[in-house]
Amino acid sequence: MPRSESRAFALLHPSIQRWIWKQGWTNLRDIQEQAVRSILDCNRDVIISASTAGGKTETAFLPAISDVLRSEPEGISILGIIPLKALINDQYQRLEGITRDAELPVFAWHGDISASKKSKALSTPSSILLITPESLEALFVRRHPEIRKVFRSLRRVVVDELHAFIGTERGMQLQSLMHRVDLVAGKKIPRIGLSATLGDMSKATEFLRHNNSLPCDVIESKMGGRELMVQVRGYTCSPDDQDASDESVWQAISGHLFKTLRGSNNLAFANSRQNVELLSDKLRRTSDLARVPNEFFPHHGSLSKEIREEAEDRLRKQSLPTSVICTNTLELGIDIGSVKSVAQIGSPPSVASLCQRIGRSGRQEGDPAVLRTYIREAEWGSELSLAEKLRLRTVQAVAMIQLLVKGWNEPPIPNRLHLSTFIQQLLSSIAQHGGLNPAVAWENLCGKGPFSHIDVEMFKHLLKVLAAKEVLTQADDGTLLLGRKGERIVEHYSFYAAFVSPEEISIVTDGKTLGTLTASFPIVPNSFLIFAGKRWLIKSFDENRKLVQVSPAEGGELPKFDGGGGAMIHDKVREEMKVCLESESFIPFLDGQASELLSQARAAYLDMDLANRKILSSGSKSIFAIWKGDRVCFTIFLMLQKENLAVDLYGPVFTVNKITPESLSERIQKILSQKIPAPIDLVRGLENKGTEKFDYLLDEKLLNAGASVGCLDIEGAVRELKRICG
DNA sequence: GACCTGCTGCGGGTTG
Numbered sequence: 077m078p079r080s081e082s083r084a085f086a087l088l089h090p091s092i093q094r095w096i097w098k099q100g101w102t103n104l105r106d107i108q109e110q111a112v113r114s115i116l117d118c119n120r121d122v123i124i125s126a127s128t129a130g131g132k133t134e135t136a137f138l139p140a141i142s143d144v145l146r147s148e149p150e151g152i153s154i155l156g157i158i159p160l161k162a163l164i165n166d167q168y169q170r171l172e173g174i175t176r177d178a179e180l181p182v183f184a185w186h187g188d189i190s191a192s193k194k195s196k197a198l199s200t201p202s203s204i205l206l207i208t209p210e211s212l213e214a215l216f217v218r219r220h221p222e223i224r225k226v227f228r229s230l231r232r233v234v235v236d237e238l239h240a241f242i243g244t245e246r247g248m249q250l251q252s253l254m255h256r257v258d259l260v261a262g263k264k265i266p267r268i269g270l271s272a273t274l275g276d277m278s279k280a281t282e283f284l285r286h287n288n289s290l291p292c293d294v295i296e297s298k299m300g301g302r303e304l305m306v307q308v309r310g311y312t313c314s315p316d317d318q319d320a321s322d323e324s325v326w327q328a329i330s331g332h333l334f335k336t337l338r339g340s341n342n343l344a345f346a347n348s349r350q351n352v353e354l355l356s357d358k359l360r361r362t363s364d365l366a367r368v369p370n371e372f373f374p375h376h377g378s379l380s381k382e383i384r385e386e387a388e389d390r391l392r393k394q395s396l397p398t399s400v401i402c403t404n405t406l407e408l409g410i411d412i413g414s415v416k417s418v419a420q421i422g423s424p425p426s427v428a429s430l431c432q433r434i435g436r437s438g439r440q441e442g443d444p445a446v447l448r449t450y451i452r453e454a455e456w457g458s459e460l461s462l463a464e465k466l467r468l469r470t471v472q473a474v475a476m477i478q479l480l481v482k483g484w485n486e487p488p489i490p491n492r493l494h495l496s497t498f499i500q501q502l503l504s505s506i507a508q509h510g511g512l513n514p515a516v517a518w519e520n521l522c523g524k525g526p527f528s529h530i531d532v533e534m535f536k537h538l539l540k541v542l543a544a545k546e547v548l549t550q551a552d553d554g555t556l557l558l559g560r561k562g563e564r565i566v567e568h569y570s571f572y573a574a575f576v577s578p579e580e581i582s583i584v585t586d587g588k589t590l591g592t593l594t595a596s597f598p599i600v601p602n603s604f605l606i607f608a609g610k611r612w613l614i615k616s617f618d619e620n621r622k623l624v625q626v627s628p629a630e631g632g633e634l635p636k637f638d639g640g641g642g643a644m645i646h647d648k649v650r651e652e653m654k655v656c657l658e659s660e661s662f663i664p665f666l667d668g669q670a671s672e673l674l675s676q677a678r679a680a681y682l683d684m685d686l687a688n689r690k691i692l693s694s695g696s697k698s699i700f701a702i703w704k705g706d707r708v709c710f711t712i713f714l715m716l717q718k719e720n721l722a723v724d725l726y727g728p729v730f731t732v733n734k735i736t737p738e739s740l741s742e743r744i745q746k747i748l749s750q751k752i753p754a755p756i757d758l759v760r761g762l763e764n765k766g767t768e769k770f771d772y773l774l775d776e777k778l779l780n781a782g783a784s785v786g787c788l789d790i791e792g793a794v795r796e797l798k799r800i801c802g
Numbered sequence: 803g804a805c806c807t808g809c810t811g812c813g814g815g816t817t818g
Contacts, residue, residue, distance in 0.1 A: 159806095209808080403805055403806080570808090575806090
């Protein structure tokens, strides 16, 4: 469409129109046209959802800046909340280009920015501020005298990578911070969320403004019918000879990666940092043996910023062919240009994540997106367990790809209590105001704020618990103040993040930091280490400075990294797996071996009559499968455990020891005939309930309350148990 | 089987 005919274009400020002109754009994209109207109407929130990074930032900021240029704000006019420092730096440069002519100053604000630049940002009127949630938290705590003035004429809050926040502690913190910004500004500031395409957009609008008190427009860009080329490749190893043959499977996978990825830019998602190191090392040594330059580089969260940026630069510049083996570090919007293909080692953690990863491939017009998935299974044999015979990894990968093609992906997970982050926000609010009336605190955070699931009774109980631990204290007039311990917590710089990080040891060679290992990894001088895709000898370990010196070597051993929890599989994925197992239809995207694996799985399913025979007998054990997500499975697991059954859960497969199918069925019927236990009764006996940052300040009662919300599905569990006995 | 993200103020040294 010629620009003169675009009414949206005409609505933009002349200075923004000039910028668009200079870019040589011939028209505004579909989502940009729609966004201009929604954003210029200042009484609503807007979510802009698109699968690739291209254009989302401009879509939000061009109209938002237009709006600012027509008003005359005194303090910050647009607040951009962005999850990564690297993304802030990216966006800063792009926005500077847009606003240079308009003389609208842009400021980047995060931990690596100097204090003098931060002061300048606060004193420059009408500016755009790009900030991390943690730095915004610090702003509330440290600069509270100025904060009212700073946000007085704020016109817009923009949240980048909205999907990365939903359902997390950090996301809860973000919701609370946005609400506190509204409180300080004295009005509802319209919000814009930039997001990857999510399964259910209603969850995203609920997240963007917790009480939906402003209307929210959702602007979605269509996938554009991009061609997708997929292959699932199967690999087997003998279960008797686990170590040696495991080696040969990895050799085969890395051999195929070497052959297919060399000569172009690619990403390989390896699911764990250890697998990233393993494959990078194999690929580098294969390159050495073949006497060709190495094109494979590792990328994960424990590598130093320098090493990661080097890999990102190589990808972006496209001067030398580069394949990066990574964890989900390269899933978010960091600019790495386009890659030819995406490899996925093992089944992906979720369909949503797979969707993001594929979005990295074939980003140039007309290019297909290419995905190769590599799956390892045990070699066929009678000694295989039911779970192994069902080839769950292969079937899960197939199910996830089928769902992706159908356009489905996981909606954000339901809200937890987030008591840890509630404590943080309560302490932060008290620090911000220098003391807070309890009724006002409850009203701000819970009554009208995003912690609406915390009722007055629970709030009062929490205050008592925190007072007993000297985190809080009360003045004679009832005002909440920070206690002795509370002050120590808030004063330390680690307070601003909603999450904790384990203590780390730096790995250094020749004065250069390669990255870090968690302190629990045993460091033995004179032993070997594989790290950052290279091999090292550990020369010395300075325990006080938490510093390991290494030098290049030939030998090597893979490091262990402390992992956080795995991904939760959604109901829909397991349902699709069941469909796949019961079907006879040909799956065109499997290679020979993967096809054979699927045939074995379907034969085993049929052979054991899993569709009809609900509980199987295996020696002295009873076995059954539940084709529902991890929440249902975990709930059933707890219900059986509560009845003192020796139950074991692996994926969707339950093994109950020392019981026949008949008596297990009777026991389950007994459970169903009794009063169904409340979630809080099921989690009572669990250990390690307090996994979040400030959970250590809670008592048993609050820990149980926290654990019972969001991670159980009693209704689903009862329905499945009835089916098992039916 | 198993990821990722973030951080202030102050004191001391160096450079213009």
